[in-house]
Amino acid sequence: MGEETVVVECRDCEFRESFTNLRRARVALDDHESTGHDVDWQIDRVAAGVERAGADAGICGMPDCENPDTPLLDRQPSDDES
Numbered sequence: 293m294g295e296e297t298v299v300v301e302c303r304d305c306e307f308r309e310s311f312t313n314l315r316r317a318r319v320a321l322d323d324h325e326s327t328g329h330d331v332d333w334q335i336d337r338v339a340a341g342v343e344r345a346g347a348d349a350g351i352c353g354m355p356d357c358e359n360p361d362t363p364l365l366d367r368q369p370s371d372d373e374s
């Protein structure tokens with residue numbers, strides 16, 4: 293259904309490539325890591341900015357994607373208080 297893009301990004305240089313195939317992305321990642329650089333990767337399903345912001349906050353950036361484990365949404369009253 294949705295397009296998935298795997299973005300391989302290096303923290304130590306300007307290396308940045310996107311792939312639509314996870315295996316190819318891993319090959320590129322491993323290849324670049326062999327230079328000793330610290331390479332990160334992420335899967336982008338929507339706008340990259342939203343995805344990154346969501347990852348940083350620990351929640352999904354999409355409005356219809358709720359993460360009950362996030363502390364940011366821990367506002368529900370607990371029934372555990374005896």
Ligand SMILES: [Zn+2]
Nearest residue numbers: 302305307329
């Ligand atoms: Zn690099």
